[in-house]
Amino acid sequence: MKRWILGASALAISLGAPAAFAEDHEDSVTLYRVFVGDHSDSKVTAFDLGEPDHRWSFDTAGQNKLYAVNDGAAIVAVQSDSDAVHFIDSGISLHSHGDHSDIDIEEPIAVEGSLTGPRPFHIIDHDGKVVINFDKGGYAAIVDAHELSHGEIETSELKQERAHHGFAAPVGQYWVTSVATDTPVDGTRIGLRAVSEDGEPAGDVATCTGIHGEAFSGAYLAAGCQEGVLTVTPGEDGPVFEMLTYPDDLPEGQTTGTLLGAKSMQVFLGNYGKDGLVVIDPAEEPHFSYIELPFRRVDFALDPANARYGYVLTEDGSLHQIDILDASLTESAKVTEPYSMDGHWNYPRPRIAMAGDEIVMTDPNAGLVRRIAKDGLTEVGKIDVGGMPYNIAVAGGSGMVHEGEHDHEGHDHAHDDHAHAHDHGDPQIAKGYFEDSQIADRTLSDWEGDWQSVYPYLQDGTLDPVMEHKAETGSMTAEEYKAYYDTGYKTDVGRITIKGDTVTFYRDGEAVEGHYESDGYEILTYAKGNRGVRFIFEKTGGDAAAPQFIQFSDHRIAPADADHYHLYWGDDRAAVLEELTNWPTYYPSSLNADQIVDEMLAH
Template sequence: MNTASKTVTSLALVSALALSACAGENGEEAEEQNDSDQNAAAEDTGADEAEGAADADDDADAEGEDDMDPSEREQQEAGGAEPRVAVTYDGGAAVLDGVSLDVIDEFDADGFLRINEAGDGRHAFLTEGSSFRLLDAGTWGEPHGEHNHYYTTEPYLSDVTVDGDTPAHVVSHDGIGTLFFDGTGEYRSFDLAELDVEAESLETESYESEGEHHGVAVVLEDGSRFETLEDRSGARFLDADGEEMDRNENCPGVHGEAAGPEGVIAVGCEDGVLVWDGEQFEKHDTGEDYSRIGNLFPSEGSPIFLGDYRTDQDGEEPMTEVALVNTESGDISTVNVDSPYNFRNLQRGPDGEALVLTEDGQLHIIDPETGEHLEHIDVIDEWTEPEDWQEPRPAIRAHDDLVYVTDPDSQEIHLLDLTEGEVITTAEFDFEPNEIIVIDGRPVGGVSSDYDEDHEDDDHAHDDDDHDHDEDHDDDDHGHDDDGHDHDHEDDHDH
């Protein structure tokens, strides 16, 4: 659980997320009340009997939580979208409040765990063993005329799974999600609007790629689909009837799917980037013999993708340059960040800025158009990437002008406000955070028929005087992750 945190209030944070800390306060009051009750019982019956009673109550509460029907959860209407953060660690996963970083709930799970946004603004998939397991983060928005209504409830890790051999990539486009299984090359698509932890199962449609490989597939709303090739030499595109429309085998080591405007789908190669422009494939070369771009990070409406950039084929030298890929012009430029980074250290800012966390502890903010360094912000202490890709290492996730930075060495997560240029919340945990995602709680196009992107940010107004973080939370010992699909487990493990 969250054991300590420090909060500095940001005006930008107050206006956007003013109501978010309330649930954490109520939980803290309940804990204090329980402590008082147990102290009173100890005075009346003796410390040993009180301790035994408390243990029994804890066991009963845990059993009740495990047996809880998700339909029994209470929901509360919120004044605006309330992001939540999901993070994995050795032995489980936790859902945190997106502002205070308080632990809302924790779930036990075995083995190495991965976490991916489902794509509907509410759910995630926990990759556990041979399954994608559905997690409800408990925050969501519903369109209502010219504005949205927002709600929260308790998170819930369900028994709804999609099973297969070596689950890997999770992607979503146009209201359709796709799950890829490396062990067979099979992929399963589903309607994002059908995600429901109260259901007995998730209805999916199954497809077969050309064979077993570490790959990715994208199923679009009209039934057409993009898929990587079995030998990882490139990709192909098929129409809704399964007829191959185009194919490109000039992308060795294909990896790192990301979507851009106007139907663009891009993947990285060992010598450039392969782009599907909606009608055909086009290859953009770096001009170097080996220059692997293994992961791509898009920004809404921008043709420019941020990518990692490795020039050492043996993987012994760290990456110190990032790639900026213009899919319209075909230009690929590089920017030196002067310090090593890895595949979990890249994100995009609210205006498309390239965000890079490096091993010197700095967050680099780069203009994607010019490659100019706009700012450097000290966030964490210096660190070194572990040799095993499954071992925790600092990771970042961006949500609007907020950036979440994990620090496994100190067992902390930092919340950075790009507007203020400083860390505004730091929370300490009793686990080492590993993978992290942000569920923003907003309606998503293609999921709701009432969705209107003209009003996607048109939240109900709320009075800052009633929810003043400066007065209510500055002295608290607590304060209340544009998806590039960077899911890595092979090669240099930037899967």
């Protein structure tokens, strides 16, 4: 089964593509903050994983199911039996700047106010929106994630035809919502339908009997059904539905009802019956790969730091590492006493979450949160939180701290429009994974300066160390990488200068210039599931030899100064958009050959 790593397009694998910033940088900080809901007490306990005595407590109305949303900037506490939803500002926010991420660290605080309504349950965090379905109310509450990150609960409602245990999710310019028949109890769930923002149907119901569980990965939304897994992708005329039917080689009589979606790889992990899992590739056949578990499943999670792996806890108290690519269990270790899966689904049983190099697991009967290293699945610590710890969520990561920029004593939410660039907080943007709402128009000033092509350095062997470095961990030899980049970097425009609205192209010392204005941007969706944004400028004057259109790609999707870029040009806007194999690449002319090599090796 082929699974496409997000960010593997010709644009994203260029040598200048940003990678995770080194954690050992003198100004780099790694911090994970853990939030734990008690099974019987109406409270949430929070603590810093590396300093567990640094902790906080938040009162709620009832038992909590916890979700980290908006890249961990907020924690949502859903209290289904108490008809309430509370929000906690995690105090940790990550801001992506292309070549690195910044991290802001403050005290966590309860967001003022809450949502109340009849039985909140499913929650979706996607496209800048946090959506909570109120099962007995017949509507979904839509919370603006940007406002939530600044302490404001700004909501709207999407009405459903009838109350039921379901969900609603944004897909492109539309919404999709589960549909149920009108029965005396909870309604028989029969499928998914596209609707407008005001809840008006925008298409027929796509059959998905007993629809339950949903997740996003890459270009896909997926939901579990009795017939298979229903996928949804954005289309020009609205959401496109496709049923991936369960194959004959899967165990009979089982279905998928819980799904997890990977962020840096287009793949889903779902339950299948009580003692199985399925890896689901939504784009390539075979779509399903089955994993048989030695005991019944208690909980499972995907590793956001390493998309190849997931982890599953079984009722014998063993934790297992899952190889997503091979659809197999690769390592197992006993981490707690057995927890039987007999009885009600909400009995107190362990829950797991990922925190960098560790799995954190609640152990309700012991009153502990256990820290388990991913390497070897050995316990590296345990934290006594008392009570009966149950649901768990984690916020945090690694980033740069700029001394003096942030007041960590207070909780100041003051901000200006430019400071909150639409792509901050999502380190996957440079890899081609982002939401449409994160994109913002850019001006030529983002690329202003004097720029040199790197193609001559490839030709004369200067970049050979870079090719050799890539070959050490890549799938090609150094010679093959050099041939690949020879096609990508190739150009006879050795220098470009950009000032104001004027772009000057130099070929063999001869200059032509054009005056350009913004012509918007285009989002490109690749077959592998990742996406890119081209920022387009059209010529308004200048030399006839200057191209009519220029299109920039620099792995950013909102206003920011470029440190390098790929440029596409020509006289046919649509034809230029189709160019994916040749991407002339430019670095500042102020850099010498050694500095360019250093820049590329650093990424």
